[in-house]
Amino acid sequence: MSPAEIERELHESNGVNRNLLELPPRILIARRTMDNVDHGPIMVAFRNETDAAHYKTYGVFYRGDHCYARDYIETKRINGCLNCHELTHSTHSCSR
Ligand SMILES: [Zn+2]
Secondary structure, eight states: OOHHHHHHHHHHHHOOOGGGBSSOOEEOSOHHHHTTOSOOOEEOOBSSHHHHHHHHHHOEEETTEEEOOOOOOOOOOOOOOTTTOOSSSOSTTOOO
């Protein structure tokens, strides 16, 4: 799955034309994760709030499945320790 394929599916199944979008669709999971799942989050940025509100209300269809749409909320990534999995320090400063 690529952003171009997602864009084509959004157009063919939902009537979302490229000119409605501010940016190409963005896949929000790592590629290695995508290989092991059959669904995942995609960010679609509409140019105007009316279009965004419409798709948040009715959702979208993707390959025949109904998908929910909701606001994207940017959050700060938590970089915990990959060594001991504590969230209080980074891997570089781990003392274990
Ligand atoms: Zn640690």
